[in-house]
Amino acid sequence: MNISGYAAIIFGSIFVNNFLLARFLGLCPFIGVSKRTDEAVGMGMAVTFVMTLASAVTWLLYNYLLLPGAETGHNIMSFIMGNEVNLVPILKNVSYILVIAALVQLVEITMRKISPALYRALGIYLPLITTNCAVMGVALLNTTDAPRRFSFVEATLQGFAAGIGFMMAMLLMSAIRERLALADVPRSMKGVPVAFICTALIALSFLGFAGILGAG
Amino acid sequence: MELGFIIGSIFVMLGLGAIFGAGLAVASAKLKVDRDPRIDELMDLLPGVNCGACGLSGCEAMAKALLAGNAEPSECALIPPDVAERVAEVAGTDVGQRQKRVAVVLCRAKDVGRRHDYSGLSDCSAAALLQGGPTDCVYACIGLGTCADVCPFEAITMGEDELPRVDPEKCVACGKCVQVCPRNIISLLSVEKYVHVLCSSHDKGGQVRKLCEAGCIACKLCEKACEFDAIKVEDCIAKIDYEKCTLCGKCVEACPRGIIRDIRIDQHWPKATDEVTAAEVKSGE
Numbered sequence: 031m032n033i034s035g036y037a038a039i040i041f042g043s044i045f046v047n048n049f050l051l052a053r054f055l056g057l058c059p060f061i062g063v064s065k066r067t068d069e070a071v072g073m074g075m076a077v078t079f080v081m082t083l084a085s086a087v088t089w090l091l092y093n094y095l096l097l098p099g100a101e102t103g104h105n106i107m108s109f110i111m112g113n114e115v116n117l118v119p120i121l122k123n124v125s126y127i128l129v130i131a132a133l134v135q136l137v138e139i140t141m142r143k144i145s146p147a148l149y150r151a152l153g154i155y156l157p158l159i160t161t162n163c164a165v166m167g168v169a170l171l172n173t174t175d176a177p178r179r180f181s182f183v184e185a186t187l188q189g190f191a192a193g194i195g196f197m198m199a200m201l202l203m204s205a206i207r208e209r210l211a212l213a214d215v216p217r218s219m220k221g222v223p224v225a226f227i228c229t230a231l232i233a234l235s236f237l238g239f240a241g242i243l244g245a246g
Numbered sequence: 247m248e249l250g251f252i253i254g255s256i257f258v259m260l261g262l263g264a265i266f267g268a269g270l271a272v273a274s275a276k277l278k279v280d281r282d283p284r285i286d287e288l289m290d291l292l293p294g295v296n297c298g299a300c301g302l303s304g305c306e307a308m309a310k311a312l313l314a315g316n317a318e319p320s321e322c323a324l325i326p327p328d329v330a331e332r333v334a335e336v337a338g339t340d341v342g343q344r345q346k347r348v349a350v351v352l353c354r355a356k357d358v359g360r361r362h363d364y365s366g367l368s369d370c371s372a373a374a375l376l377q378g379g380p381t382d383c384v385y386a387c388i389g390l391g392t393c394a395d396v397c398p399f400e401a402i403t404m405g406e407d408e409l410p411r412v413d414p415e416k417c418v419a420c421g422k423c424v425q426v427c428p429r430n431i432i433s434l435l436s437v438e439k440y441v442h443v444l445c446s447s448h449d450k451g452g453q454v455r456k457l458c459e460a461g462c463i464a465c466k467l468c469e470k471a472c473e474f475d476a477i478k479v480e481d482c483i484a485k486i487d488y489e490k491c492t493l494c495g496k497c498v499e500a501c502p503r504g505i506i507r508d509i510r511i512d513q514h515w516p517k518a519t520d521e522v523t524a525a526e527v528k529s530g531e
Contacts, residue, residue: 095258117254125262132266136273143277150306212367 039184041242043191049164050199051229051236056164059155060200061225065211070204072148073155074197076141078190080133080159084169085189087129089182092173096121126169127160134160168192202232284336285309291333293324297398299420318342323418346437347419349402349412351393353431354444354505355386356407356460369395374428383457385447387431393423439488441498443468444505448482460505471500 049055056077063073096117138156141149149156159165172185180188206228215224288309296304300321302311311317312333319325319333320342327341334341359382364373370392373380379388389408401416402423410423410432419434431446443462447454451463464482476490477497484497484506497506 091262117251117258120251121255121258125258128259128262128266132270135270139270139273139277142279146279212369212372214368 036184036187039188040191043188044195044198045236045239046242048195048199048236049167049192050196051233052240053164053167054233055167056162056196057229059158059162060196060203060229061222062158063152063155064200064203064225065207067201067204067208069152070200071197072152074193074200076137076152076156077159077162077165077196078193080130080137080162081165081168081193081196082186082190083133084126084130084165085172086182086186087133088126088169089172089180089185091125091129092118092122093182096125122170122173123166126166130165130169131160164192164196199232203229206232282313284313287336288312288333291325291329291336292322295324295398297324297418297420298422299323299418312337312339315339323420347434348414348417348437349393349419349421349423349432350435350442350509351387351410351412351432352442352444352446353385353387353409353429354460354507355381355383355389355409355458358383358386358458371426371428379428383447383449383454383461385429385431385445385449386458387429392426392428393432396422396426398422436488439486439491439493440510441486441491441493441495441506441508443477443484443486444507444509445483445503450482454482460503462505463503465502467500467502468497468506471496477506 043049047053050057050060059073059077064070098116134157137159138149141152141156168189172180172188203225207225210224210228219227285306289305292305292308294305298304300308300317300323302308302317308317308322312319318339318341319330319337322330322333323346325333330341360380361382362377362380364376364380366372366376368390370388370390373388373390378384381388387409389404391402391404391410393410394402394404398420399416399418401413401418402410403413405411414437421434424430424432424434429446435442445460445462447458447461449457449461451465454461454463462483464479464484466479468477468484469479473494473496474490474492476487476492478485478487484501486497486506493508495508498508500506
């Protein structure tokens, strides 16, 4: 893999296939924690951290435990069991959830020790990363074989870049919502409804990136 | 093959679960945060709205200050006396003395001219930034109700005259409105002393006369009327020395502009109903 390939993954995950604005994954924390910039950055960092780690761990899990050994040649399971067992269709989603849940717990424990203020600010949204579909989404996308199988470095890089893209979208949104708080919005549209409309408008502008990387 | 699936799945999930479980157990032991259990106990007793009336950054900061002996339970404006006693018990401090204060809007802007029609954001701070604000009097209430918006207790409502009304029952003197008012016309004052000079203008008398029907013109009639030397005109505005004020009401009668007032009349204090008659309310207007 050359440098331009890595650059394409980074640019693609942040702009072209931004998890929030192009794939619409993880809208719950996006709407919930984007009211203030400092909280949005904190949440973005937590999600980036979890996404990167989850990408790395789930890639190892997929390639060394779940896939049959015939294709990769070094499957631990088939080494122990002695026969070829393809666990991908039954265990992929379940084991990924386990990995993500454990990682979020680890982040939570670490954050409570290192930054209690951020821990309090994120509140319920920190444990909610467990069920953040953007994290699950990046893990699943990293470990599909189509259009081609990612290497470990590529998968981790995509997870990290997706997290950065998530944080960027959160930052954009929090800046807009800090101004929206002062704006004269019709009563029925105040808060979440107008935030969704703004999200749609940003997403529209992000469509402009779609043509940059060839077929996208 | 079927058996392989089942055994394989069980093996993988059990293995993963054991590894992650052990990892988290180690992490939680290594990264343990020592926390005084009394903080949680106090947090249950304190209101938990983080209003900041105590002068600290929130209820948890208050709980910590209580345990460190840097605060008294009575500094929390929201807890009733019986809860304050329990807080004092847990924290091992005295309850302390507190004087109930309320926010008072020191302006009764009446017929104040407008230097321009403001049509921007409905926010006093934003309006005040534009050409020094829309009112001719630069000390007058702008009337867009930012204080009412910011009040976490819904104690402030905007009256028909576009002036804020403070409900002293709901107000806990958290000071949010005081901070947000761009004209600095809201003060936290003791409930006990309910006669105030409801004007904040430092303009000279003649100038005030031109700008507002209800402004202090520094005529010093109140100063002469006061038998207790409690009221002084300084910097073109009457000031009451609340230590000396006995609430006799002489200055209220003497003021030709009707701005020295028993604010219980304006704000319909529950206490005032039996003391203040309807006729008095009318004559006050």
